[in-house]
Amino acid sequence: xxxxxxDPSHPRYHSLWLRHKLELAQHAGMLANSAMIAHGRGEAFxxxxxxxxxxxxRHATKIAAAKLQDATKPIICLNxxxxxxxxxxxxxxxxxxxxxIEINIFYRTNERMKALINYLSERKEELGLGVEILGDSPDYxxxxxxxxxASCCWNGIGESDVVFVPLEDGDRCEALxxxxxxxxxxxxxxxxxxxxxASLTIIDEITRVGxxxxxxxxxPIELEDYQNELFIEGALSHIARRFL
Ligand code: ATP
Ligand code: MG
Numbered sequence: 001x002x003x004x005x006x007d008p009s010h011p012r013y014h015s016l017w018l019r020h021k022l023e024l025a026q027h028a029g030m031l032a033n034s035a036m037i038a039h040g041r042g043e044a045f046x047x048x049x050x051x052x053x054x055x056x057x058r059h060a061t062k063i064a065a066a067k068l069q070d071a072t073k074p075i076i077c078l079n080x081x082x083x084x085x086x087x088x089x090x091x092x093x094x095x096x097x098x099x100x101i102e103i104n105i106f107y108r109t110n111e112r113m114k115a116l117i118n119y120l121s122e123r124k125e126e127l128g129l130g131v132e133i134l135g136d137s138p139d140y141x142x143x144x145x146x147x148x149x150a151s152c153c154w155n156g157i158g159e160s161d162v163v164f165v166p167l168e169d170g171d172r173c174e175a176l177x178x179x180x181x182x183x184x185x186x187x188x189x190x191x192x193x194x195x196x197x198a199s200l201t202i203i204d205e206i207t208r209v210g211x212x213x214x215x216x217x218x219x220p221i222e223l224e225d226y227q228n229e230l231f232i233e234g235a236l237s238h239i240a241r242r243f244l
Contacts, residue, residue: 018039
């Protein structure tokens with residue numbers, strides 16, 4: 001496995017570092033073959049957004065923190081890319097919220113699940129946290145989905161009321177909404193089906209969202225009304241303003 005050699009002064013340092021983390025995760029068997037394609041799609045949108053958290057995305061993240069704090073049974077649901085890129089912050093957020101993390105992947109194989117759960121458990125030990133990690137023995141199915149991607153844990157996604165599920169697939173996002181859940185999605189593509197179908201969409205890069213959310217969940221936040229379409233419009237008009 002090649003060493004990470006980029007210089008911190010490189011203008012794309014952070015982006016190169018994220019790519020390197022994905023390479024390591026791929027090497028460790030944590031990712032599906034399409035993970036790099038999904039990341040590349042994200043990078044393209046991040047380029048258009050200016051690789052910074054917009055005011056509108058920060059606002060959406062603040063509402064997400066309030067929703068998670070207010071939930072009866074919140075759950076943080078991680079896929080391969082989010083685990084590879086933002087495991088530490090997601091674990092710290094879960095510790096603050098006193099909620100479990102469920103590893104839930106679209107292309108489920110026992111090997112990938114094992115690699116992801118091992119990695120997350122190692123990070124949890126290293127950080128000295130007590131977060132419960134779910135996912136290795138699914139005992140429930142998301143209604144309306146077929147095959148392994150319907151599998152989940154009852155005491156995770158199953159009985160949750162608020163699901164924080166970064167980089168979710170559009171279909172599954174829709175199925176979770178149909179179960180009556182409040183679904184918070186992180187997606188750099190404001191036009192993806194996940195972004196459009198979520199209850200609350202944070203259009204921002206997952207490592208930046210992790211840092212912002214961790215800051216927000218540290219203190220109590222009051223719930224406020226919002227219109228999700230405005231967060232989507234906010235991202236699109238931000239892109240338009242940058243280039244037109
Ligand atoms: P749809 O939601 O339309 O069904 P999809 O979920 O099947 O599409 P994918 O390409 O599989 O599409 O999902 C990857 C999504 O995750 C893309 O929309 C991409 O913009 C987003 N994405 C990838 N990396 C990141 C990241 N680091 N931070 C935030 N979003 C990201
Ligand atoms: Mg999607």
